[in-house]
Structures are given as structure tokens and as C-alpha cells.
Amino acid sequence: MRSFTGWTCLSNPSTNHLASLASAWLLWAMMATSLLAQPPLHVDGRRGPYHDHGRHGGPSGEFDLVEPTGAVTGRISLRRDQLIYRHGDGRQVVYRRNGRYDTPDGQFLGYYNTLLARVLKFPRSGFGHFLYADLDDFTPFPQASYRLLHPVGAGPIGGPIVGPWAGGYMTHDISVYGGGLGLPWLAPAPAFGWGMNAGPLGPMPFAPFPLNPLPLSPIPLNPGPVPIDTRRVALPDLPPAKIRFTNSSQRDVNVTLSDARQAGLSKTFRLGPAETHDMKLRRDAGHEWVETYELLSPDGQWITREVRHSIQPQPRYEIVVHEWRVQSVAIDRTARGNNRIEDINMQGKGIGRFLLPPGPELTDQTIDVFQSARAMQNQGTVTPLISDEQIQEQFRPSDRVSPFERALLQQQRAIQQAQQGQR
Known part of the structure; x- marks a missing residue:
């Protein structure tokens, strides 16, 4: 399994009982971190997104736009009732806060640009994909961005973030194996967004990073609801x-x-x-507009959800x-x-x-x-x-x-x- 927490599990069969008891104490002390750890929204004393909703209910903060390759190619700035979208070539587009475009579950905040007739829905968590839709399309439907958002300056994992601004990412359990009492040693995770495959591979010697032989692999951030299909279904006559x-x-x-x-x-x-x-x-009895989304559940499983809207019959x-x-x-x-x-x-x-x-x-x-x-x-x-x-x-x-x-x-x-x- 993967560990997204500040610690991961390594076994050491030669550990004596005293070391095993110390490991047990550390394990239980960090259990909350192991189960609830999330990437922090700010480091180095910087303030994260300002969420004291003002007159228009909009947060403030700076967020990077990250390509799938990891390159930062843009930035989004929130200024209470404005969203400033800055492209890598220097162009910028200003969106105004408009609560009518918020998602019903409150996970995305709506912003609107009159000139482009475009709605941009910003994830309330500050992480993942944002949604956008052009209202001048024949059938406007929110699409997920291919670039990911994260706050400017997000660094290594430094501890658990609890609450609605925790990001909503994957949580991971701890697999207990090895050791004199069946308890693992603990070692720090390498960096933000990375974890170690700590499955039961058998006894392995303890060594600090990057000397231990466990393979590293990236852990994707939770993109939030991702639309994958829309269709119009006719109801029985x-x-x-x-x-x-x-x-x-x-x-x-x-x-x-x-x-x-x-x-x-x-x-x-x-x-x-x-x-x-x-x-x-x-x-005619009308139609149903069916929207299908994929969601990443807290246990790391992709689940599918459908949202149905009734369309009244026409003459x-x-x-x-x-x-x-x-x-x-x-x-x-x-x-x-x-x-x-x-x-x-x-x-x-x-x-x-x-x-x-x-x-x-x-x-x-x-x-x-x-x-x-x-x-x-x-x-x-x-x-x-x-x-x-x-x-x-x-x-x-x-x-x-x-x-x-x-x-x-x-x-x-x-x-x-x-x-x-x-x-």
C-alpha cells in the first residue's frame, strides 16, 4: 500500500523488545497522522487562502497552475470578489465572483467573465482541478481543467490538516508487520506528493532515505468530481x-x-x-439529462456518481x-x-x-x-x-x-x- 503521511512502515526483525516498545509508542502517537495526514496549504509561515468570506463570499490567495509534467505555467489570484487568471505569457483574465454558479454541494465557487461568457468554478479546497464552461455554447457543460491547482509555496508534508480545507485527499492506513512484537519502525516520507510502497515484502534492513530499498512512487492529488459523460435519456411515452x-x-x-x-x-x-x-x-413524458462523474473516495477507490435533471416535454x-x-x-x-x-x-x-x-x-x-x-x-x-x-x-x-x-x-x-x- 502507499503512504501519504509523514511516516511510513519499515520492518526490522533484529530489533530488541525495548526498541519494539519504543516503536509501538511512536506508532500510536502518530496514528492520527497516519490516518488523517493531508498536504498542508501553507509553509514557511505564509498565509493560505483567506476564507473569511466577505461581501461576495469569495476567498483570497495565490495558487499555481501545474502541468501534468510538474511545470508551473500559470497562476490564479483570488481577491475576495475577483479571480485573476494569469497565463504564462503574461496575459490575464479577470473573473467576478458570482454565487449563482456555485456547485450545490459548495465544493466549487463560481466566477464569471462577461466578455468571454465563461464560468470558472474554483475548488474550495484550493487543490485539484477547476471547472469551466462557456455559456455561449449550445449545450454548456462544466469541464475539468487538465492542469492542477495548489497553493503557492506548498512544500513537504509537515503534519495533518483537519477540517474542510484539508484538501480532501486520499487517506491511508498503516500495515503492521515485522519487528519483535509485530510492530514496524517509522521513517519520514520523502517529499510532498510522494510515498513509499510499504507492502509486506518481507524483512528489510532499516536505513534512512534515500538509502532504503523501498521503491518510491507519486501519489496523485484528489481532482474532485470529474465529469466523464453526459447523455439525454427519453422517458417512456x-x-x-x-x-x-x-x-x-x-x-x-x-x-x-x-x-x-x-x-x-x-x-x-x-x-x-x-x-x-x-x-x-x-x-411525450419528457427527458432526463444524466451527468456522470468519477470521484476519488477517501480510501483511494474511484467511484461513479450520476446526477439527473428533468427536462419537461415540449409541444x-x-x-x-x-x-x-x-x-x-x-x-x-x-x-x-x-x-x-x-x-x-x-x-x-x-x-x-x-x-x-x-x-x-x-x-x-x-x-x-x-x-x-x-x-x-x-x-x-x-x-x-x-x-x-x-x-x-x-x-x-x-x-x-x-x-x-x-x-x-x-x-x-x-x-x-x-x-x-x-x-
Whole structure:
């Protein structure tokens, strides 16, 4: 196992009982350090991050930006209500403290830059990765930085740091083996961020660093929650709603039902005065936005956590209504035609369009398409409907029209019959 504490365990089988008792006393004296030791936030008498939250609730301090190679390539300065991000080339960006961008668990403090439309979330511990998100993206989502943060001047391990500013790093137990009483000797850890593989490798001679043969290995700092995946999950559909469409107009109407989930596909049907048309419409239950994070637990194990956000369903169905009206009547005025009506051309005048309620708001009901469309007062958004030859064939003088139009056609027929009777 690894030791991240100020001491690590070495066995010495030749130790006498007096030395073993001394080792036991030192072991129990340092047990708290062994179990709770954390990297210090300041050394050499320097002050760490100032956490007396002021008017805007922001801490202050200086923090280095460390590349994976260990090189320091930037610095972040906290000035109560400001975060100054200094790049290695001298450029700097100033972020303002904004509590609305804090994480719900309080582990990250939110800062915002208006010009860049970027949010930077600073880890409250002062260690690990910071998060950033561009609000002008189509789907802004916090991403973890590839560089690590640590306070300026952080040096060798000097003792345990207890409390919310301890950094939240890995804690390690002590493996007791070897020695006359089964107790280990203690030796100081080499440096900040490094430990020794002190597994039960058998009896090994005591020697101070760097002469002992135990291999050294780096211990990574806890990066905090790391986003690894986001996805949108559709919830199961709700039971279909039973809808009855009616027409309160004195003319025939043409109804077009469009489904946003099936682009380019629509259903069209015709309703005469006082006629009805029944349909069953599928209903959405909405979606869930699932965010997956990886966390490093206190015992050094990577665990996965999911955060789910509900997304309400959006309107799915749109109704467009046209009203059929006589556009023109073709009459044969020739000598042989005897003023006979040859054809009647119909045109669908736009009445309006409206959306059906989304998801669970769409219940079993009766909808008057003519009155609903006219109430929207958006007839200018509806293109007139020109019937094709097949539809034109349906609209003959015997078809349903308004009383005025019907009277006009009946009068025209009467004139034709009178002329034929005189002959």
C-alpha cells in the first residue's frame, strides 16, 4: 500500500523488545497522522487562502497552475470578489465572483467573465482541478481543467490538516508487520506528493532515505468530481390522448396535423360544418439529462456518481386550419353552351395555426379547430391552400358550400333549365 503521511512502515526483525516498545509508542502517537495526514496549504509561515468570506463570499490567495509534467505555467489570484487568471505569457483574465454558479454541494465557487461568457468554478479546497464552461455554447457543460491547482509555496508534508480545507485527499492506513512484537519502525516520507510502497515484502534492513530499498512512487492529488459523460435519456411515452376535432364554421375546413418528432410527415383531413374527427395522439413524458462523474473516495477507490435533471416535454403537435371557399365559377357563355356551369374552383383560405399542449397537459378533450385557429389571430402565417385536380373534382356544384354560394349556384342552374325549356 502507499503512504501519504509523514511516516511510513519499515520492518526490522533484529530489533530488541525495548526498541519494539519504543516503536509501538511512536506508532500510536502518530496514528492520527497516519490516518488523517493531508498536504498542508501553507509553509514557511505564509498565509493560505483567506476564507473569511466577505461581501461576495469569495476567498483570497495565490495558487499555481501545474502541468501534468510538474511545470508551473500559470497562476490564479483570488481577491475576495475577483479571480485573476494569469497565463504564462503574461496575459490575464479577470473573473467576478458570482454565487449563482456555485456547485450545490459548495465544493466549487463560481466566477464569471462577461466578455468571454465563461464560468470558472474554483475548488474550495484550493487543490485539484477547476471547472469551466462557456455559456455561449449550445449545450454548456462544466469541464475539468487538465492542469492542477495548489497553493503557492506548498512544500513537504509537515503534519495533518483537519477540517474542510484539508484538501480532501486520499487517506491511508498503516500495515503492521515485522519487528519483535509485530510492530514496524517509522521513517519520514520523502517529499510532498510522494510515498513509499510499504507492502509486506518481507524483512528489510532499516536505513534512512534515500538509502532504503523501498521503491518510491507519486501519489496523485484528489481532482474532485470529474465529469466523464453526459447523455439525454427519453422517458417512456405516456398513454395516448383521445382527441375529437370539430368544425363550427359554415364552410368545410382543411385540417393539417404535423408531428415535430416526424419531420416532413403530416396528416390532413377535411371537416364539414358540425362534423367531427376522432384521433389518438401519442404523448411525450419528457427527458432526463444524466451527468456522470468519477470521484476519488477517501480510501483511494474511484467511484461513479450520476446526477439527473428533468427536462419537461415540449409541444409536439401543430394544427393548421384552412377554410374552403369558392374562388371562381366557370360558365360556358357560348351559343351552344347555354350558360352552363363548367367548373367551380375552390381555394383554402388560411384561418390560423396553433400548438397542442405538451406531454401530460394534453388530455382527452374536444377541440374546435375553427375557433381555436381563429383565436390565435395569425392567419397571415398560413399560406393559402390551392386544391389539386383530385380535390377540384370533389368540389362540384352539388358539394357543400355556404348558403350565399349555394343560392348563386342554384340560380345559375335555374337559368340554364329555363333556357333549355324554351327550346
